[in-house]
Amino acid sequence: MFRLFGRNLALMLLLVAIIVVPLIVAGVAAFGPEYVDALMGDGVEGMPDSPPQAVVLALIVYFALYALGMVAVTGAVSEAAARSMAGLERSVGHAYGAAFRRLPHMLGAGLVAAVVVALPVGLAAMLMLPVPVTGSVRLAVFLVLLLASVYLGVRLMFAPLVALFQQTGPLSAVARSWDLVSGAWWRTFGLLLLIGLILGILQSAIGFLLSALPAVEALVTSLIVLPLSLIGNLLIYMDLRARKQTYRTEDLAGELESLAS
DSSP: OHHHHHHTHHHHHHHHHHHHHHHHHHHHHHHOTHHHHHHTTSOOTTSOSSOOHHHHHHHHHHHHHHHHHHHHHHHHHHHHHHHHHHTOOOOHHHHHHHHHHHHHHHHHHHHHHHHHHHHHHHHHHHTTSOOSOOHHHHHHHHHHHHHHHHHHHHHTTTHHHHHHHSOOOHHHHHHHHHHHHTTOHHHHHHHHHHHHHHHHHHHHHHHHHTTTOHHHHHHHHHHHHHHHHHHHHHHHHHHHHHHHHOOOHHHHHHHHHHHHO
16 A cells, blocks of 8 residues: 555645645635634634524535545546556546546445445434433444444445446446455455554644644645555455456456546
8 A cells, every 4th residue: 555655656646636735725715724623623613603504505515526526536546556556657647537537427336335324324313312212222223223334334335446447337336346345344344444543543643743734734634644545445445356356457457448448
């Protein structure tokens, strides 16, 4: 993960910066410096408890664009990293060309997966409301629903990557991600958890060093942690395909050439 990132450092930073920098600048310009604190998970102090309707609508539009941008970054970084793995020429044009061509399918796959994963969470949230269920039973059901969301999240984690590399529609991508993780859930979960812990430590270190400069902290975190996370997911996805589908470098190169045409 780190080796692949380092081997393509300039390209990875540029791919992320093209989308992330304008989004962060637009967020600060539209919503003030408190936006950066919210982005870094430091709360929303300074923002009104009941913002005007126009501000709420602006936030909805902005975060929709932010989500769209993140899907595009996912496609571009994943395409470029895959080209590096296959020994093919990589460039910003190649990466974002493929990402934008597959963007509707990746977005659709991500939305379908998110809805499926969110269903148990929504039911768990409903249990927080006053209902005629005993405390112990409510807690047990609440935990089961949360665990169900984690299970579904791991099974459907790779739907956007399937939509990108295998050029399938959203529903087919979700189904293929489900099949891909079948029989390898614990290993996949462990790898995702390990990557999350490593990147969490890295993000904390960046936050400690740049705590006095929240805007710079947000930018550096996005430029470093985001592509590393995407590359980590890509490597797990490729490993699963290699183990279950006898997937080789030649097959990856063929998919990338098809994706570029």
